[in-house]
Amino acid sequence: MAVALGVLIFASAPAIAADQLIHYDSSNKAFWDHPPADWFMGDENTAQKGEDYRLTSGPATGISGDELAANLKKIKLPKHFHISVYADHVLSARQMAWGDKGTLFVGSFSLGVVYAITDHGGKREVKTILKGLTMPTGLAFRDGTLYVGDVSKILAYPDAENHLDQMPAPKVVYDDLPSYGPHGWKYLAFDAHGWVYTAIGPPCNECLPPTSTAQVRRINPATGQAEIVALGVRNSVGGDVDPRSGDYWFTENARDWLADDKPSDKLEHITRMGQHFGFPYCHQGDIPDPVYAMGHRCSEFSPPAALLGAHVAPLGMKFYTGKQFPRVYRNNIFIAEHGSWNRHSYKGGRIVRIVTDPQGKDLTQVVFAEGWIQGPTTYIGRPADLIVAKDGSLLVADDFSGAILQISYKK
Amino acid sequence: MRSADPARARILPAALRTLLGAIALAGTAVTPIAAAAADLAAGKAAAGACAVCHGANGVSAMTGVPSLAGQTDAFLEWQLVYFRSGARRSDAMDPVAAKLSDADIRNLGAWFASLSPPAPPAGALDGARMAAGVKVIEKYRCGSCHQRNFAGLDQAARIASQREDYLEKSLGDFKSGTRRGGGAAGAMPDVAFPMTHEEIGAVAYYLSRHP
Numbered sequence: 001m002a003v004a005l006g007v008l009i010f011a012s013a014p015a016i017a018a019d020q021l022i023h024y025d026s027s028n029k030a031f032w033d034h035p036p037a038d039w040f041m042g043d044e045n046t047a048q049k050g051e052d053y054r055l056t057s058g059p060a061t062g063i064s065g066d067e068l069a070a071n072l073k074k075i076k077l078p079k080h081f082h083i084s085v086y087a088d089h090v091l092s093a094r095q096m097a098w099g100d101k102g103t104l105f106v107g108s109f110s111l112g113v114v115y116a117i118t119d120h121g122g123k124r125e126v127k128t129i130l131k132g133l134t135m136p137t138g139l140a141f142r143d144g145t146l147y148v149g150d151v152s153k154i155l156a157y158p159d160a161e162n163h164l165d166q167m168p169a170p171k172v173v174y175d176d177l178p179s180y181g182p183h184g185w186k187y188l189a190f191d192a193h194g195w196v197y198t199a200i201g202p203p204c205n206e207c208l209p210p211t212s213t214a215q216v217r218r219i220n221p222a223t224g225q226a227e228i229v230a231l232g233v234r235n236s237v238g239g240d241v242d243p244r245s246g247d248y249w250f251t252e253n254a255r256d257w258l259a260d261d262k263p264s265d266k267l268e269h270i271t272r273m274g275q276h277f278g279f280p281y282c283h284q285g286d287i288p289d290p291v292y293a294m295g296h297r298c299s300e301f302s303p304p305a306a307l308l309g310a311h312v313a314p315l316g317m318k319f320y321t322g323k324q325f326p327r328v329y330r331n332n333i334f335i336a337e338h339g340s341w342n343r344h345s346y347k348g349g350r351i352v353r354i355v356t357d358p359q360g361k362d363l364t365q366v367v368f369a370e371g372w373i374q375g376p377t378t379y380i381g382r383p384a385d386l387i388v389a390k391d392g393s394l395l396v397a398d399d400f401s402g403a404i405l406q407i408s409y410k411k
Numbered sequence: 412m413r414s415a416d417p418a419r420a421r422i423l424p425a426a427l428r429t430l431l432g433a434i435a436l437a438g439t440a441v442t443p444i445a446a447a448a449a450d451l452a453a454g455k456a457a458a459g460a461c462a463v464c465h466g467a468n469g470v471s472a473m474t475g476v477p478s479l480a481g482q483t484d485a486f487l488e489w490q491l492v493y494f495r496s497g498a499r500r501s502d503a504m505d506p507v508a509a510k511l512s513d514a515d516i517r518n519l520g521a522w523f524a525s526l527s528p529p530a531p532p533a534g535a536l537d538g539a540r541m542a543a544g545v546k547v548i549e550k551y552r553c554g555s556c557h558q559r560n561f562a563g564l565d566q567a568a569r570i571a572s573q574r575e576d577y578l579e580k581s582l583g584d585f586k587s588g589t590r591r592g593g594g595a596a597g598a599m600p601d602v603a604f605p606m607t608h609e610e611i612g613a614v615a616y617y618l619s620r621h622p
Contacts, residue, residue: 033588034604037551044555054564055556060488060520061513089513091492110489110597112498131497135597181597 026210035180039204043257049342056341056379062402063381064088071380072405075371083369083407086395087117087124091402094137095187095316096387096395097146099161104387105146107139109185109399114139114148116164117404129167130157137237138186140196147221149186149198152179156221173221178203178213183235187316189248191241195220197229197248199236206255206280206292214279216250216270230268232276232301238316238385244331245358247271249305251314251335254283260343263287265314266304267335269360275302305360311340312348316385316397324392325409329353334368334394336383345376351383351396351407369407372400381405449484450514454522457515461523464503470529477577481528485565488520499590528562529572531620544617547610551602553618561621575619582611 025031063071065088072083092108093115099105104117114130130136130148138149146160148170154177155170157163178184183201190196195218202209216230216239229248239250248270254263263283281296282288285303288296308314317335332355339349350370356363372381382400389395389406396405458469461479466472469480479487493499494508495516511519548554556567563569570578584590585603603611 030604034601037601037605044552049555055567057485057489057566059517060485060492060566061516064513091496110498111493111496113496128496134591181601 031210032178032180035182035203035210039182039207043205043255045257048257048259050344054377056339056377058379058382058400058402060091062089062091063400064403068401068403071401074374074380075369077369077407080411081369081407081409083396083405086404086406087126088401088403089126090115090117090397090404093384093397093399093402093404095139095385096397096404097139097141097188098387098390099141099146100144101161102390103161103164104395104404105139105141105160106397106404107136107148109135109137112136114146116161118164127164129160129164135181135185138188138198140188140190142190142194142196145221147173147188147196149188151181151184151186152177154186154188154196154198154219154221174219174224174226176226178210185237187237187239189239189241191218191246191248194222195227197239197241197250199233199239199250201233201235202279205257206289208280208292216248218248227273229273230270230275230277232279232281233268234279236268238314238335240318240333242331242358243319243321247358249317249319249333251308251317252277252304253313254310255280255289256311256342258283258287258290259310260345261310264304264307264310265312267306267308267314267317267333267354268302269305271302271360276300277302277304305356306354306363306365308335308337308352308365309347311343311346312350313338313340314348314352315383316387318386318388318394320388320394322388322392322394325394328355332356334386336386336396338382338384338399339373339379346373346379349373349379349382351386369396372398449517449521451518451522451525453514454518454520457519458522460507461519469523469526471574471577474574474576475580476574477581478529478572478574479523480526481562481572482523482569483563483565483567484520484524486563486568487523488516489566491516491519528569528622529574531572531622532575536620537616540613540616541620543613544615547606547614548617550610551606551614553614556598561618570618571621573619575615578615578618579611582606582615586611 075083092111094107094109097105106115112133113128116127116129118125134151136148140147144159146157148155153172153175156173157167157170180203182203186198188196188198197218199216200213202214214233215228216233217226218229219226235253236250241248250268252266254265268277278301280292282298282301286298314335315338320329320332332353335352337348337350340346349372351368353368354365374380379400381398383396384399385397387395393406393408464473464476465479471478491508494504557570558564561571582603585599591600
């Protein structure tokens with residue numbers, strides 16, 4: 001009787017089935033394919049999210065023609081700057097890269113495609129040249145080869161500009177990258193020596209990042225060599241090499257769900273290999289994480305080069321190397337701020353101009369272009385990347401409208 | 412390690428209210444995303460071809476085929492764009508979507524969104540199965556994107572009153588990795604991956620009967 005009762009009590013204790021356990025074991029493939037869902041959903045809170053949350057993305061078929069032209073009239077720019085449509089029907093447009101022969105390659109996010117935009121005497125043709133990739137947001141071009149970030153690998157398409165109608169089978173030039181989706185999308189930026197910089201985002205909003213994530217690495221596709229250049233980096237989807245110093249600067253999106261006005265997103269400047277920029281312990285240089293600081297102090301980490309504001313979502317950035325804009329713009333940094341997705345009233349959705357010397361001293365920032373946010377939570381466009389055109393104008397990839405815009409200076 | 416999210420606690424009473432058949436939750440007032448105007452009449456005409464599988468008035472009577480009536484406009488449009496771009500694959504939909512223009516997609520989205528959602532299946536509710544469904548919904552936070560009344564918003568799909576077998580199929584496809592990619596749905600393979608077959612069954616039973 002006593003034995004039977006004991007069994008009964010044991011059986012009725014809360015039993016957790018083995019398949020109900022959450023695994024954080026990074027030694028198996030399933031962890032890397034599907035990181036624990038509470039890592040990217042678990043920190044949400046109603047105070048920050050609101051009761052009836054809505055996702056932010058543009059109309060599925062983009063904005064084009066007259067409607068896009070009308071929207072651009074609402075964009076405010078400094079005197080003598082003008083904005084126009086470079087190409088529309090470039091749905092989900094993200095990072096841009098120039099081919100040697102003037103082809104503009106454009107990556108995409110959810111559509112999984114890569115576009116090539118060719119110019120035939122001012123008439124531009126948008127061609128989908130690659131399909132079925134996984135969030136190919138980042139791409140770069142060097143010595144005739146197009147490089148595309150396909151989350152877990154970097155693909156190379158040799159002699160790309162001569163094969164726009166039928167792209168060659170890609171070579172995998174780097175595959176030591178995690179396969180997960182959250183923060184798995186890439187941005188690629190070459191330096192003058194053939195290193196391509198990219199970030200490996202952690203698969204969470206805020207967590208102790210799994211080994212080998214939350215880093216910036218540089219990869220040499222010619223040799224297959226790779227190096228860790230920065231640690232403690234959350235989600236970086238933009239960066240460029242300073243033409244003056246050769247240093248890599250990058251944008252970084254700070255953690256979510258703390259508050260509307262903190263922590264600030266950042267601009268970072270790598271001045272020595274292996275610097276740690278604070279994630280997940282410290283945010284914006286002076287906010288220890290309420291849970292994950294775990295005794296660390298912000299003074300242990302490299303301070304940000306600039307605070308850009310909370311929830312502005314800085315993505316693509318470029319040093320201005322053109323000659324069309326006035327001389328004071330030379331070597332300034334332009335940053336495309338994609339704008340908020342979980343702030344009560346959206347911020348960002350603009351292009352910011354950073355003026356700095358190569359050391360990052362005497363740094364100032366001003367808003368260069370704004371007006372893509374109309375009303376508290378209404379976008380009419382979202383800048384995702386920037387690139388300097390041959391004529392010195394600045395192109396803007398707008399993934400909300402699905403368009404490439406052009407900012408020119410003309411007195 | 413983390414405090415309980417009040418949003419999770421709120422789902423329960425809402426779901427229970429539905430279970431008791433008391434009140435349907437009020438829909439969310441929404442301002443439409445700026446986009447070129449759709450032509451409803453043209454959408455209705457184009458939708459004729461969809462009826463073969465998706466049913467008259469967008470209410471599917473075919474196993475494994477979703478109802479489209481009352482689905483959110485943005486979700487419908489995005490899925491058609493994903494089929495067209497190759498980001499989402501389906502033997503049935505690929506050839507259809509390949510031929511669609513942007514205007515076709517806008518018109519079809521607006522048309523199906525304008526139709527009344529399917530009525531939940533007739534028959535008595537199994538209270539135990541409904542309660543099991545509520546548990547799964549809380550655990551996986553379905554209401555976090557699909558809204559507390561599961562009517563969806565923008566590109567987050569309406570999942571209420573969808574066909575039970577289709578809900579099971581799509582969660583199974585997300586879980587197995589057969590269906591992946593496509594915007595915010597990039598999160599669904601990770602959400603569905605740890606779900607057990609029993610959990611998928613429970614949530615499909617519940618949502619298909621949620622008005």
